Amino acid sequence: MRQSRLFTKTRREAPKDEVSKNAQLLIRAGFIHKEMAGVYAYLPLGLRTLEKIKAIVREEMDALGAQELIMTSLQRKEVWEKTDRWDEAKVDVWFKSKLAAGGDVGFGWSHEEPITEMMTQYLSSYRDLPVYVYQFQTKLRNELRAKSGIMRGREFVMKDMYSYTADAAEHKKIYDAAIDAYLRIYRRVGLGDRTFLTFASGGAFTEFSHEFQTLSDVGEDTVYVHRGRGIAINEEVMRDDVLSKLGVARNELEKAKAIEVGNIFDFGGAKSEQLSLFFKNEAGENVPVHLGSYGIGVTRLMGVLAEVFADDKGLVWPATVAPFRIHLISLGKDGDEVARAAEDLYEVFKNAGLEVLFDDRDLRAGEKFADADLIGIPTRVVVGRDALAKGALEVTDRATGAVELITREEILRTYHA
Ligand code: ATP
Ligand code: MG
Numbered sequence: 295m296r297q298s299r300l301f302t303k304t305r306r307e308a309p310k311d312e313v314s315k316n317a318q319l320l321i322r323a324g325f326i327h328k329e330m331a332g333v334y335a336y337l338p339l340g341l342r343t344l345e346k347i348k349a350i351v352r353e354e355m356d357a358l359g360a361q362e363l364i365m366t367s368l369q370r371k372e373v374w375e376k377t378d379r380w381d382e383a384k385v386d387v388w389f390k391s392k393l394a395a396g397g398d399v400g401f402g403w404s405h406e407e408p409i410t411e412m413m414t415q416y417l418s419s420y421r422d423l424p425v426y427v428y429q430f431q432t433k434l435r436n437e438l439r440a441k442s443g444i445m446r447g448r449e450f451v452m453k454d455m456y457s458y459t460a461d462a463a464e465h466k467k468i469y470d471a472a473i474d475a476y477l478r479i480y481r482r483v484g485l486g487d488r489t490f491l492t493f494a495s496g497g498a499f500t501e502f503s504h505e506f507q508t509l510s511d512v513g514e515d516t517v518y519v520h521r522g523r524g525i526a527i528n529e530e531v532m533r534d535d536v537l538s539k540l541g542v543a544r545n546e547l548e549k550a551k552a553i554e555v556g557n558i559f560d561f562g563g564a565k566s567e568q569l570s571l572f573f574k575n576e577a578g579e580n581v582p583v584h585l586g587s588y589g590i591g592v593t594r595l596m597g598v599l600a601e602v603f604a605d606d607k608g609l610v611w612p613a614t615v616a617p618f619r620i621h622l623i624s625l626g627k628d629g630d631e632v633a634r635a636a637e638d639l640y641e642v643f644k645n646a647g648l649e650v651l652f653d654d655r656d657l658r659a660g661e662k663f664a665d666a667d668l669i670g671i672p673t674r675v676v677v678g679r680d681a682l683a684k685g686a687l688e689v690t691d692r693a694t695g696a697v698e699l700i701t702r703e704e705i706l707r708t709y710h711a
Contacts, residue, residue, distance in 0.1 A: 295618065296640075297653045301338050304665045315512070316600040317443025319609050323668045325600075325617075332440025332448035339669065340596075342617035344451070347592055348430055350482045350614065351453050354475040358468065360426035360455050365409055367434065369400040373407050377568045387435035401434040406561070406587050409456050410569045417583060420460050420575050426468060428455035430592065442512070445553060445597035457586035460575060462562070465584045469560060472588050476506055476556050479590065483599060484612030489555060490526035492517055493540065496559065502531065506556035506590075508598050513553035520547055555595050561585040603693070609670030610693050618651040619709055621671035623662050625678040636677040639687075639702060646706050667692070673709060 302324030309328055312318050320326045325340030336344055374380035382388055389401040433452045440448050459465040480489040488509045496503040507517050507526055516529040520542050563582030572580045603610040622640055626633025640652045651671060653662050666674050676688040686699040
């Protein structure tokens with residue numbers, strides 16, 4: 295992609311009302327556009343990163359044997375009344391509206407209810423189970439405070455998976471496999487060393503739900519981390535009986551601020567019963583289907599990545615989610631030898647299948663470098679007169695700032711697609 299043609303704009307200032315670091319940087323670097331508090335559009339650069347995160351999540355969901363579908367945003371009141379979650383005293387984030395033809399609709403803030411009700415038309419026998427499905431959905435939530443940029447949107451992308459199994463034993467298999475898949479996802483996006491499987495309240499069927507919490511000073515949650523075991527305990531369940539159940543001592547735990555990047559629940563048969571999702575088991579009895587629900591805040595994850603890896607110059611993307619792998623910067627002036635060498639190199643990189651953003655703009659070197667720092671592509675390759683004379687290219691690692699002079703062949707070997 296030629297930067298001269300890329301639809302984006304870097305800016306020195308973020309909107310005055312934007313207080314979060316992730317949104318300030320993502321707006322300044324041209325990844326997102328702010329529509330209103332908690333509501334952001336994704337521009338080409340931002341969409342590329344979002345799609346990279348989604349691709350990783352999708353791979354891991356598919357590997358679990360889950361199948362992708364997409365449910366609706368408009369929700370029927372009657373479905374949610376069956377579980378007593380239409381009431382705003384119970385769920386305070388509903389956006390609701392009226393149909394012109396009469397009747398109420400809600401905007402999907404979560405999908406356990408409609409998807410479970412849908413399953414009544416598809417699941418009736420033990421032969422139909424297990425079923426694992428997932429979607430990437432734009433959830434709409436009337437969040438009271440939306441001051442954390444894309445980490446807390448009023449409109450945000452969630453990956454939600456649902457498992458329908460015959461019994462607790464079958465449920466446990468997929469639940470444990472989902473925990474492993476989630477931990478792989480956080481590792482693959484670069485957050486593995488600071489994201490912990492966390493015991494939290496909210497299990498409808500079991501004592502705990504499991505959250506995945508990424509340590510960060512801007513997190514809204516407080517967790518107690520056990521580094522040795524690689525787990526954490528949410529403050530809300532930090533009690534002596536919980537500690538003894540988990541076999542950990544208070545003095546082994548480290549208190550930290552964290553942000554919830556995923557949450558998985560075991561609903562048992564409770565929600566299926568409310569929504570009349572029963573199946574005939576092998577003994578011929580009618581029993582409720584066992585439900586598990588597995589969420590990841592995909593756009594929140596992008597915000598967390600922006601937040602935790604940034605430095606004073608801008609964004610710093612891990613290679614797996616960066617909008618481009620290489621930022622090729624030409625220091626040539628239109629048509630001169632350096633510009634021609636850069637054009638040539640751009641073709642070579644493209645043909646090798648490398649994802650390259652090529653800064654072919656007619657700007658001063660300083661402006662190009664400042665933009666490159668702000669955008670945060672992992673590897674910068676500069677084509678300038680000095681390097682050209684040496685037959686080498688200047689390659690800078692965005693994260694460490696390390697600079698080396700290497701040949702184009704070495705670059706192709708190192709950063710092959
Ligand atoms: P929180 O306590 O942060 O409000 P939640 O308990 O409401 O989260 P869930 O309903 O379990 O979250 O949603 C699943 C995942 O979706 C969360 O783990 C989080 O990563 C993400 N998420 C929830 N609310 C938002 C939001 N307003 N903006 C972006 N992501 C969100
Ligand atoms: Mg919430």
